[in-house]
Amino acid sequence: MAFIHDVLEAPSYGWKNADGELSQPTNKQIFKEFTSRLNIFKNKKNWLSFTAWMMVVALAPFLYLFIFKYFSLTGLIIAFVYSMMVMGTHGTIWYHRYCTHGAYKFSNNFWRFVTQNLTLKIIPEEIYAISHHVHHALSDTPGDPYNAQGGFLYCFLADANHQPVNRSLSEKHFERCVKLMKHTGVTTNNYKQYQKWGSIAHPFHMILGVIANWAFWFAVFYLLGGIGLVCAIFGAAGVWAVGVRTFNYEGHGKGEDKRREGVDYNKKDMSINQVWPGIVAGEWHNNHHLYPKSARSGFKPYQVDSAWYYIKFMSFIGAVSHYHDAKPQFYKDYVRPDIKNIVEPVFCPVTGKQIFATE
Known part of the structure; x- marks a missing residue:
């Protein structure tokens, strides 16, 4: 358990208070930690958190242009579907079920690359995957990087405040992190580079991958519908990037026990099944916590699971070689x-x- 407890960089207010309970910082403390974690001038090891939020900022002008210059009802519908369903489902397929839990395997690296880049790339795999292992191991207890009992801001700003990898890992623990990321195809640092950059991923390759991804989709959407469609979809992606940061607060009952008998069968934590995330993204969260390595989390007939449909289709055409259901x-x-x-x-x-x- 030492690895799970130490693999993430502890915030300045710590994971636990003097009584061993969850440290619950004030909003001021959370914002102070957030600005400190984004300050690349103070510490270049903040580059990953800074980059993740700068991607959100970079998408804001597209949203502004869509609303005030290129707005149309058709564009709004496309933006809604893309942000809520396409990006939501892709997040479940790629970051959640593959990068973190390895619930299925690709037949070759080509299909992995295609799936990785099905949508605009906004979230670094490292930020999501490693911290999510901790979330499952310590769910709703001190050390859970997005513990809903810490409050909305505690979860909303967790990607910068609580999810980055510890910058003082031993070489042994660093190699364990590399092993957790190996199947994702992310280019990783060696230990000396990690000591320099404070991350598992190498900044050059990560940023280059984002630029190439954005350039490709900009060209595709421009050819399909001009700059108006580009602004609609890129702007919608920015909305999703902000909205997804609220999910775990909602998905764990906002810090309260909102589990329902006959609906939420996992009793080990406060995760709940929610209809909207389930329908638009295949994220039946309590089911997922019950069987985290399952490629499907929509178990009951009404539990639509778009992420599972994609994985099953990929298996049908031979792109996925194995999955666990x-x-x-x-x-x-x-x-x-x-x-x-x-x-x-x-x-x-x-x-x-x-x-x-x-x-």
């Missing part, structure tokens, strides 16, 4: 525990209803 296990453990060895639910061709076969 915990749905049969979920039904066996929680819905029909009286039946042993339940296999994949199937649909009855006569009634059209879901039935369960047994081995």
